[in-house]
Amino acid sequence: MTTTDDTKARHTEYHPSTREYVRVGLILVAFTCLEVWLSYSSLSGTPLIAALLTCTLIKFLMVIGYFMHLKFDNGRFSRTFALGAIGAFTLYAAVLLMFGVWGK
Amino acid sequence: MADVTAPDIVLDEHYTSTGLRSTKLAMWLFLASECLLFGGLITAYILYRGASLTGPYPQDVFDIGYTSVSSFVLLASSLTMVLAHNAALDKDFPRMRLWLTGTAMLGLTFVGGQVFEFTSFYREGLTIKTNLFGTTFYTLTGFHGVHVTVGVLMLLILVVMSWRGSLSDEPAFPVEMVGLYWHFVDIVWIVIFTLVYLIPSPQGPIR
Numbered sequence: 001m002t003t004t005d006d007t008k009a010r011h012t013e014y015h016p017s018t019r020e021y022v023r024v025g026l027i028l029v030a031f032t033c034l035e036v037w038l039s040y041s042s043l044s045g046t047p048l049i050a051a052l053l054t055c056t057l058i059k060f061l062m063v064i065g066y067f068m069h070l071k072f073d074n075g076r077f078s079r080t081f082a083l084g085a086i087g088a089f090t091l092y093a094a095v096l097l098m099f100g101v102w103g104k
Numbered sequence: 105m106a107d108v109t110a111p112d113i114v115l116d117e118h119y120t121s122t123g124l125r126s127t128k129l130a131m132w133l134f135l136a137s138e139c140l141l142f143g144g145l146i147t148a149y150i151l152y153r154g155a156s157l158t159g160p161y162p163q164d165v166f167d168i169g170y171t172s173v174s175s176f177v178l179l180a181s182s183l184t185m186v187l188a189h190n191a192a193l194d195k196d197f198p199r200m201r202l203w204l205t206g207t208a209m210l211g212l213t214f215v216g217g218q219v220f221e222f223t224s225f226y227r228e229g230l231t232i233k234t235n236l237f238g239t240t241f242y243t244l245t246g247f248h249g250v251h252v253t254v255g256v257l258m259l260l261i262l263v264v265m266s267w268r269g270s271l272s273d274e275p276a277f278p279v280e281m282v283g284l285y286w287h288f289v290d291i292v293w294i295v296i297f298t299l300v301y302l303i304p305s306p307q308g309p310i311r
Contacts (some may be wrong), residue, residue, distance in 0.1 A: 028179050032176065052303055075126055
């Protein structure tokens, strides 16, 4: 019985409905519109870059959380991806810092 | 042991000792490694940002309006991809094929848009050898374009396999795996769109 129950449990993970997916899609479109508007606005320098990167981060997290199911899936998948994503960010941020890109 | 049937044993071969499906874990590991690939290409672009000695510069060639439309197309394809997965979970195969084909068409539209963009940049004098901007820009966006093209091929293969009835007895799984790859390509574009197109280059604001 245990094997069958385990197998069933693995297949009964939560999946958002079509309505929820459309809602997430519309939020992503709204953030993209905001990004484009920001790039044409009078905002410049660090505030502009900070605002754009915040929008990008929100969109990134929404896609991996909802469309890629990480929000609902086993935490090990999240940790596996985070290992690559955070590892890459840390490594390349260090490279950019080393070359003084953020000081320009 | 007596109540463990043959199909259960076959199915369990796909799972690791952690209870996770090995194919899915492998896909996530692959996507994690892809973060390092694209991270390197994005870093190279940022590193040489504003370091070109000759034009054309980003502000001379970029058309934010046009690229925004491409971004919306790719976002829409991510939505159609999850709808295809939902249809596969419901075992509604005609609807699944419809959404998969729609996703592939949106992907092709994006790639077509990129080919048009590259052609117009080339006509304005920007080649991969012109300056550091050209080298890093074409390498980064070209690699992304190749990934989208591979994704389109995988989607079309899924549609053909579904038509021929040669998908596994659990068709939602391959759709989910191709979907993970497709959404990853989308998040890479989300980052490229902001870092390459929207954040002004040191040579002046991109308009």
